[in-house]
Amino acid sequence: MKLRDDMLTHGVNIVTAYHEGRRAGLAVAWATQVGTERVLLCIGSHSATRQLILESKAFGLSVLRADQLEVSRTFGTRSSRDVDKFEGVAHHTAKTGSPLLDDCGAAFDCVVANVYDVDDWLKIIVGRIVAAEFVRENYEPLIYRSDDY
Numbered sequence: 001m002k003l004r005d006d007m008l009t010h011g012v013n014i015v016t017a018y019h020e021g022r023r024a025g026l027a028v029a030w031a032t033q034v035g036t037e038r039v040l041l042c043i044g045s046h047s048a049t050r051q052l053i054l055e056s057k058a059f060g061l062s063v064l065r066a067d068q069l070e071v072s073r074t075f076g077t078r079s080s081r082d083v084d085k086f087e088g089v090a091h092h093t094a095k096t097g098s099p100l101l102d103d104c105g106a107a108f109d110c111v112v113a114n115v116y117d118v119d120d121w122l123k124i125i126v127g128r129i130v131a132a133e134f135v136r137e138n139y140e141p142l143i144y145r146s147d148d149y
């Protein structure tokens with residue numbers, strides 16, 4: 001059988017990267033903590049952001065609040081190849097050079113620690129957190145539901 005994305009419970013994150021004048025970001029539901037210093041992302045080859053993450057060896061992870069469905073749609077339904085998703089979205093540059101959203105539940109600056117091929121399409125990218133820029137008190141996270149997109 002095949003898992004639909006909402007059969008397991010996932011929060012929604014915006015994963016971002018910058019390299020040589022290009023910036024990109026995508027919505028990521030397939031993400032989790034690995035121990036206390038690392039996070040894991042699963043990203044397909046369709047993603048322009050994945051290419052920038054692999055080139056810059058860094059990424060930003062912005063965890064969305066429950067009231068940020070529109071941000072999730074902006075980053076999750078079009079490619080950074082076709083549109084600058086950061087237009088009108090308040091953000092800043094983290095120490096690694098990755099963009100991070102100003103307005104979200106929590107924001108982490110990460111460097112790539114390991115990359116694993118799952119198959120021809122999917123890679124697992126493990127990042128080491130170099131800075132937890134902020135974590136808002138008691139925020140309600142956005143939970144992924146396929147009907148919302």
Ligand SMILES: Cc1cc2nc3c(=O)[nH]c(=O)nc-3n(C[C@H](O)[C@H](O)[C@H](O)COP(=O)(O)O)c2cc1C
Binds near residue numbers: 024046
């Ligand atoms: C809520 C949500 C979660 C998503 N999670 C993932 C994910 O975990 N991995 C992935 O490869 N794509 C995921 N996607 C799809 C990408 O966000 C989407 O293809 C995006 O347009 C890629 O943008 P990019 O080409 O600018 O990187 C998700 C989309 C949505 C709406």
